Amino acid sequence: MPHTPHTPRTPNTPHTPRTQDEAPSPLIVVIAGRKGGAGKTTTALNLAGALAERGRRVLLVDLDPQASLTRLLLGADAAELEGIGTRILAPQRGIAGLATAVLPGVHLMPGDRAIETAAMTLADNPTGPLRLRKLLAAVRDSDVILLDTPPALGFALNTALLAAHVAVLPTALAQQDFDALADTLTLRDELDELRAARVLAIVPNAVRRDGHDQEGVDLLRRCYGSLVSAPIPLSVAVKRAGNSRRPVVTYEPHGAAAQAYRALADIVEKERDNGA
Ligand SMILES: Nc1ncnc2c1ncn2[C@@H]1O[C@H](COP(=O)(O)OP(=O)(O)OP(=O)(O)O)[C@@H](O)[C@H]1O
Numbered sequence: 001m002p003h004t005p006h007t008p009r010t011p012n013t014p015h016t017p018r019t020q021d022e023a024p025s026p027l028i029v030v031i032a033g034r035k036g037g038a039g040k041t042t043t044a045l046n047l048a049g050a051l052a053e054r055g056r057r058v059l060l061v062d063l064d065p066q067a068s069l070t071r072l073l074l075g076a077d078a079a080e081l082e083g084i085g086t087r088i089l090a091p092q093r094g095i096a097g098l099a100t101a102v103l104p105g106v107h108l109m110p111g112d113r114a115i116e117t118a119a120m121t122l123a124d125n126p127t128g129p130l131r132l133r134k135l136l137a138a139v140r141d142s143d144v145i146l147l148d149t150p151p152a153l154g155f156a157l158n159t160a161l162l163a164a165h166v167a168v169l170p171t172a173l174a175q176q177d178f179d180a181l182a183d184t185l186t187l188r189d190e191l192d193e194l195r196a197a198r199v200l201a202i203v204p205n206a207v208r209r210d211g212h213d214q215e216g217v218d219l220l221r222r223c224y225g226s227l228v229s230a231p232i233p234l235s236v237a238v239k240r241a242g243n244s245r246r247p248v249v250t251y252e253p254h255g256a257a258a259q260a261y262r263a264l265a266d267i268v269e270k271e272r273d274n275g276a
């Protein structure tokens, strides 16, 4: 039985738009977590699919220097494209020309190794982690921006937490996953004075349907209450959909996994409505 991973948290105040411009600014959602393989990239793809299904214009931004999301969606073509890291290094260039269409209703700003260069180059620059926030402020033709992040505490995660309004934290259900979740929440709290993303949902991911993971889900709920969203099942369809570069809502639209991602999209939609 794992120990209590973190002090209970209550939902915070709703997102409010940050600009006075007439065009509504998109809701920016960071998908984060220190633990590798927790399902961040899978959540980004499938949440994008579920939001696009209801007519939202989604922009995915791949902040992982491994560029897993970019490779998943674009395969070999990924290497041809300029990534977001180059613009974090040279913010005067803005974001024009970075986004490429990847799915109906979904665009992607690719990931690249330049994110690692930015982390080193900007190590002593106090405003470096705010560059992504400033770059994304220019996005007007999307309803929701989803930021995929690497499995490490560091520059990419910091810059994403500072650019986003809210955070979605997928987690598996072993002790080390709970420890990583607590670390991610601590980092978020530490960045709070700089207006870091508020936690919108903690998402139990790859939950076995035979009941073996129920204890872990219950523990998460005891610790984090209503922040814990409906579990995403461990699903072959999710894996196969990813292998065919598609979200599960189009690959197996009537399955349990598709329903779970739609429930997560509902949470994001509500947040968008609150900020509108
Ligand atoms: N609900 C699920 N059902 C089945 N397989 C899943 C599910 N979620 C994730 N996976 C699989 O688990 C693996 C890891 O998922 P993913 O790449 O999304 O994790 P990640 O958190 O982005 O990893 P990293 O930390 O390396 O970026 C992938 O092979 C993915 O297909």
Ligand SMILES: [Mg+2]
Residues within 6 Å of the ligand: 040, 041, 042, 064, 068, 069, 148, 149, 150
């Ligand atoms: Mg990933």
